Amino acid sequence: MRVAIIGAGFGGMAAAYDLRKAGHEVTIYESADYVGGLASGFKEPYWNWSVEKFYHHWFQSDSEMLGLIKELGWADRVLFPRPYTVLLHNGKWYPFDSILHALLFPGLGFGLDKIRFGFVGLYLRLTDNWKGLEQDTADAWMRKYAGDRVYEKMWKPLLVGKFGPYYNQVNMAWMWARLKARTTRLGTFEGGFQRFADMFGEKLRDMGVEIRLGARVESIKREQDQLWVQADGKRAGYDQVLVTTSPNLMAKFSPDLPENYLKGLLELKSMGAVVMVLALKHQLSRQGYYWFNLPKEAGYPMLAVVEHTNFVSREHFGGDHIVYAGDYLQVGHEYFSMSDEELLERFIPAFQKFNPAFERDWVKKVWVFKTNYAQPVPLVNHSKNIPSIQTPIEGLYFASMSQVYPWDRGTNFAVQIGRRAARLMLDRSNRSLVD
Numbered sequence: 085m086r087v088a089i090i091g092a093g094f095g096g097m098a099a100a101y102d103l104r105k106a107g108h109e110v111t112i113y114e115s116a117d118y119v120g121g122l123a124s125g126f127k128e129p130y131w132n133w134s135v136e137k138f139y140h141h142w143f144q145s146d147s148e149m150l151g152l153i154k155e156l157g158w159a160d161r162v163l164f165p166r167p168y169t170v171l172l173h174n175g176k177w178y179p180f181d182s183i184l185h186a187l188l189f190p191g192l193g194f195g196l197d198k199i200r201f202g203f204v205g206l207y208l209r210l211t212d213n214w215k216g217l218e219q220d221t222a223d224a225w226m227r228k229y230a231g232d233r234v235y236e237k238m239w240k241p242l243l244v245g246k247f248g249p250y251y252n253q254v255n256m257a258w259m260w261a262r263l264k265a266r267t268t269r270l271g272t273f274e275g276g277f278q279r280f281a282d283m284f285g286e287k288l289r290d291m292g293v294e295i296r297l298g299a300r301v302e303s304i305k306r307e308q309d310q311l312w313v314q315a316d317g318k319r320a321g322y323d324q325v326l327v328t329t330s331p332n333l334m335a336k337f338s339p340d341l342p343e344n345y346l347k348g349l350l351e352l353k354s355m356g357a358v359v360m361v362l363a364l365k366h367q368l369s370r371q372g373y374y375w376f377n378l379p380k381e382a383g384y385p386m387l388a389v390v391e392h393t394n395f396v397s398r399e400h401f402g403g404d405h406i407v408y409a410g411d412y413l414q415v416g417h418e419y420f421s422m423s424d425e426e427l428l429e430r431f432i433p434a435f436q437k438f439n440p441a442f443e444r445d446w447v448k449k450v451w452v453f454k455t456n457y458a459q460p461v462p463l464v465n466h467s468k469n470i471p472s473i474q475t476p477i478e479g480l481y482f483a484s485m486s487q488v489y490p491w492d493r494g495t496n497f498a499v500q501i502g503r504r505a506a507r508l509m510l511d512r513s514n515r516s517l518v519d
């Protein structure tokens with residue numbers, strides 16, 4: 085059969101891999117002129133490694149992604165350093181990425197609050213009942229079981245940071261999944277995520293997949309037993325099509341979808357993101373910390389500062405120190421329309437809080453990346469509102485970050501949902517052979 089995949093992110097590429105292996109003719113349409121999607125990276129001419137536009141790492145529990153890399157024969161290129169994540173308390177930074185560090189964190193005192201924090205953490209690690217948890221908001225559940233103080237200190241900042249105005253509508257299954265799947269060791273690919281994406285793209289081409297870069301899909305229509313993909317004014321017919329973009333784009337491509345399905349797509353909520361990458365002359369965190377969690381109420385103009393070269397060596401970047409400063413924001417936030425220079429001016433006073441010696445002339449270069457679709461927002465009982473991968477239009481499939489659930493979206497789950505979509509497409513095609 086002839087298959088089109090819209091999007092060369094990790095979801096689309098993983099689906100292409102399985103469909104092509106099963107002997108089908110696969111074309112990927114990608115509007116950007118590179119593969120990798122949200123996990124793509126960029127490189128200065130004197131860097132050996134690329135830097136992700138939006139900070140990325142894997143967890144040791146990312147079995148779908150690590151499994152795929154092993155299948156591709158590149159497991160020896162995955163590195164798992166052990167960087168430090170820190171949390172602010174009374175103007176000081178404390179390591180906060182393991183159970184031991186959590187227990188030693190002074191922000192909760194060492195009395196009843198710490199005990200409640202410990203029991204709730206243990207319960208969430210042990211239970212698998214996320215379906216029960218999704219009926220409550222994380223806000224209500226945590227207040228009830230962990231207590232107001234623990235919630236306000238530990239969990240509310242995380243929710244506010246990621247979900248802004250939706251923070252008290254996010255369901256508890258999201259929080260469960262987050263605590264369940266995270267590990268202290270964080271992984272990356274030798275050369276950066278873009279190197280991996282390029283190698284995967286090359287592998288797909290060698291297998292016979294056609295990847296059309298710079299091909300922006302405009303519409304998908306079912307006519308005369310085929311799905312017609314229109315990109316840059318040209319049409320081509322396929323037996324099956326998989327779309328891996330945002331739900332909004334999916335609704336735009338296919339306005340002929342039944343009203344119920346379209347409504348389901350358009351009612352999904354998500355946050356955008358704005359991330360600045362800086363190449364600095366000097367190290368920002370003298371202690372060598374990688375990830376600074378910044379509670380919104382502490383007044384920082386960003387949610388996270390991440391010193392990438394405290395995770396991987398700066399030798400890969402010609403000696404530059406690479407720092408990210410980013411935030412999840414609603415589309416329309418002023419950061420989306422500010423110039424790179426204006427945003428840098430806004431961020432500079434904050435960098436001085438991490439290192440009082442920081443000066444404007446430490447900054448060699450900045451890049452700013454913006455996306456409208458960065459983080460889906462799972463509301464109460466989200467499992468009942470997830471659009472199905474197989475759409476009501478025969479042969480048309482949809483696999484996006486918004487359907488990744490109960491786990492928090494990530495490249496691991498992009499691979500998982502891409503492969504799940506490919507299985508459904510293969511089943512359908514096998515059935516039509518016997519029908």
Ligand SMILES: Cc1cc2nc3c(=O)[nH]c(=O)nc-3n(C[C@H](O)[C@H](O)[C@H](O)COP(=O)(O)OP(=O)(O)OC[C@H]3O[C@@H](n4cnc5c(N)ncnc54)[C@H](O)[C@@H]3O)c2cc1C
Nearest residue numbers: 091093094095115121122138140141300301458494495498
């Ligand atoms: C700030 C931030 C931090 C993150 N951190 C991590 C992390 O640490 N670890 C991790 O694993 N994941 C992380 N993620 C999530 C991860 O990037 C995504 O889950 C994953 O890349 C999604 O892959 P995808 O294939 O589903 O979608 P995408 O990567 O979004 O791929 C969709 C593709 O469709 C293309 N497209 C869009 N419109 C069209 C069109 N009209 N025609 C043709 N093509 C089109 C896009 O260009 C894109 O390449 C992060 C994301 C963000 C935003």
